[in-house]
Amino acid sequence: MQKILKNGILGLACLFSFNVIAENHTIGTGSQSGTYYPLGGILAKIWSENIDDFDMRAEVTAASVENTIKVSTKKQLAGIAMGNVVLQAHEGVKPFPRKMDVSVLFALYPNVVQFIVPADSDIKSIKDLKGKRISLGAPGSGTRVSSTNILAALGINESDIDAQSLNYTATTNAISAGQIDAGAIVGSVGVGAITELAFTHNIRILTFTPEELKIVSDSNPSYQAIDVPAESYKGVNAFSAPAVWNILIVNKNLDTELAYQMTKIAFENMSEINQVISVTKFTTLENMNKLNGIDLHPGSLKYLKENM
Structure with a gap:
């Protein structure tokens, strides 16, 4: 009985711990009156519904610079940012204090x-x-x-x-x-x-x-x-x-399989995303690597190569 109780408590503790981690997945967006916030919301919904043991929410932020810093320091799993800001982060020039650990999942829209x-x-x-x-x-x-x-x-x-x-x-x-x-x-x-x-x-x-x-x-x-x-x-x-161009960014050290799944599921559900955010008509395989000067994450590059 003691062993069962102990295992049951341990199981509940593990479950609680896992749920806390899952709920902490966020995608950095921008103000609620911009395009980033609803776009982040629909992406978070689609990923949460289609990736096993994955739960994400959209977070209101000051947008590009904040999102890039938080993704680079693993305080956000993903973020939306302008391409010029991402390049500045990649090169380590102002407003960034150093080169940031950022990678492109795919380009979004101009x-x-x-x-x-x-x-x-x-x-x-x-x-x-x-x-x-x-x-x-x-x-x-x-x-x-x-x-x-x-x-x-x-x-x-x-x-x-x-x-x-x-x-x-x-x-x-x-x-x-x-x-x-x-x-x-x-x-x-x-x-x-x-x-x-x-x-x-x-x-x-x-x-x-x-x-x-x-x-x-x-x-x-x-x-x-x-x-x-x-x-x-x-x-x-x-x-x-x-x-x-606006870019969807992740940490350059993000697990390759997770990055692949996030990319694959986003593109498989692009018609639903288009209905919510019309400018995502520009979010295509042909435009995935629209930002010159920084490579796609290996996970999204794998998806691109499979489908081009």
């Missing part, structure tokens, strides 16, 4: 650098941002990294503007309240925060000139020009802007 202003603003171009109150994105976010890098490439430093550090929701709220002159959101075309703002306020999104786009891509090849058609947001004209 993010567009969108500078938003009220429709009646006297800001007509990127160069007009000098001297203005501008939200550059939350600290630790890919928006912050991208907006500051792009403006610097075009000769506009933080000292040239009244820089604010706001997330997506705070940025659009501040624009609607007239508390800032412009705000940067680096996200998919149709990102929720801008879509909601455009329904209630007349806004414009600044267009980059061909010369500005060339300067940006020359300074950082991870950016490529994209033309966004009119009415992608209510009442907003067509605009041109730099874009950078």
